[in-house]
Amino acid sequence: MSDYRIRVLDEDEKRAAQDLFLGSLHAAPVTDEMWEYSSAGYPAERCFGAFREGRIVGSAQSFAATMAVPGGAVLPLAAVSRVGVRADHTRRGVMTELMRAQLRELGEPLASLHATEPVIYGRFGYGVACRGRTVEVEATRGRAVPPLPGDGEIRLLETDELAVELPKIYERIGLHRPGMMSRPRGWWRMVVERRLAQKDHLVAAVHSGPDGDDGFALYEATTVNISPDQRERRLDVHDMHGASLGVVLDLWRFLLGADLVRWVRAWGRPLDEHVELIVPNRGDCRTIELTDETWLRLVDVPTALAARTYGPARPVVVEVHDRFLPENSGRYRVGPDGVRRTDASADLELPVDSLAMLYLGDISASALAATGRLTVREASALTRADRLFTTDRPPNSGTFF
Numbered sequence: 001m002s003d004y005r006i007r008v009l010d011e012d013e014k015r016a017a018q019d020l021f022l023g024s025l026h027a028a029p030v031t032d033e034m035w036e037y038s039s040a041g042y043p044a045e046r047c048f049g050a051f052r053e054g055r056i057v058g059s060a061q062s063f064a065a066t067m068a069v070p071g072g073a074v075l076p077l078a079a080v081s082r083v084g085v086r087a088d089h090t091r092r093g094v095m096t097e098l099m100r101a102q103l104r105e106l107g108e109p110l111a112s113l114h115a116t117e118p119v120i121y122g123r124f125g126y127g128v129a130c131r132g133r134t135v136e137v138e139a140t141r142g143r144a145v146p147p148l149p150g151d152g153e154i155r156l157l158e159t160d161e162l163a164v165e166l167p168k169i170y171e172r173i174g175l176h177r178p179g180m181m182s183r184p185r186g187w188w189r190m191v192v193e194r195r196l197a198q199k200d201h202l203v204a205a206v207h208s209g210p211d212g213d214d215g216f217a218l219y220e221a222t223t224v225n226i227s228p229d230q231r232e233r234r235l236d237v238h239d240m241h242g243a244s245l246g247v248v249l250d251l252w253r254f255l256l257g258a259d260l261v262r263w264v265r266a267w268g269r270p271l272d273e274h275v276e277l278i279v280p281n282r283g284d285c286r287t288i289e290l291t292d293e294t295w296l297r298l299v300d301v302p303t304a305l306a307a308r309t310y311g312p313a314r315p316v317v318v319e320v321h322d323r324f325l326p327e328n329s330g331r332y333r334v335g336p337d338g339v340r341r342t343d344a345s346a347d348l349e350l351p352v353d354s355l356a357m358l359y360l361g362d363i364s365a366s367a368l369a370a371t372g373r374l375t376v377r378e379a380s381a382l383t384r385a386d387r388l389f390t391t392d393r394p395p396n397s398g399t400f401f
């Protein structure tokens, strides 16, 4: 690794870094047209490059966002992506040094990413903190769909309204679930405006309740060949959020009632979004896949632990081990009255990647113990930890980056 220099990129080096990342994914370099959109999201001062003999051979980028944690607080977040090392420079520690620079220098207490492969990020202290399910539902096509239960109404946006209205509605909905994150302007440009520029036929349905717009579904029709002479239409839902579960289920009802559609499919849906309970036959709803959604890194463990709330139980002393950022290592007394460092003996011990799995409420302390990811020093502490770390709703990010 000694031949490599890690530093922040200059603005005019960003495109080479993007091409390098795309190349690491075996994809073609970015076109001029797409660069106009994909350059927007990742500011140069947050992009790290690894250089050898003056040439970029690796990069790791991020944008600044915020994430909701249990109890409703919102913490600064580094949304990490575009991690890639040129194929002729892999496995000699380049990514490790990029990760180190990124986690040390950015300053946010949380970092999050979507992983191409699950084996990569645990060593840097990331753990899977949100999961989602891919759901496919047979459309009801004229069969009785229970009507919208509330006062809600649904309208379709004009295409030229999408990039303006959806960010406003997303902001209005707010970060009401652990794991939800803010979306800077650049995110909308990279994701929605870019697709519109590609002439993808995106359609947005907006739900309005008594207080105004409170949810949306962004979707696209696709044709599925089910045999050489039979084709069916499916609606693919790319993005769907609502101020409440009821609003999202109303959006599902709307999509399922669409004419000329055989299925509706959505990715990364929260685990408590029980679509099977609103269709006439629950067998029409299939979970195709349960996926790891976002990986989380508690970069500043004391700040992160102190920011969330805890359920009613006597405190536990948790010893955290963090090899990559050793200043986080130590014992923390965690209770409903807050969190502080302590010299008391540990009830439970776990590595920082396991803490990330526990933190937003996706996995219980008992499950971590049963799978060997948490060591129990004081048996009665495990039930207390389950109560302390439990959350009302399963975490979900709902934002791909």
Ligand SMILES: CC(=O)SCCNC(=O)CCNC(=O)[C@H](O)C(C)(C)COP(=O)(O)OP(=O)(O)OC[C@H]1O[C@@H](n2cnc3c(N)ncnc32)[C@H](O)[C@@H]1OP(=O)(O)O
Pocket (backbone or CB within 6 Å): 024, 025, 080, 081, 082, 083, 084, 085, 086, 089, 090, 091, 092, 093, 094, 095, 096, 097, 113, 114, 115, 116, 117, 119, 120, 123
């Ligand atoms: C958030 C995102 O952007 S996800 C996208 C990630 N990027 C990709 O998948 C693109 C293709 N892959 C790559 O560009 C590179 O292989 C990277 C970025 C995954 C890894 O870069 P490298 O510089 O090779 O990683 P580095 O040498 O620092 O490896 C550190 C450790 O991780 C291990 N490792 C790295 N990548 C992998 C992998 N894909 N599978 C298994 N182990 C891996 C290494 O073996 C090494 O292990 P060790 O510490 O026990 O020796």
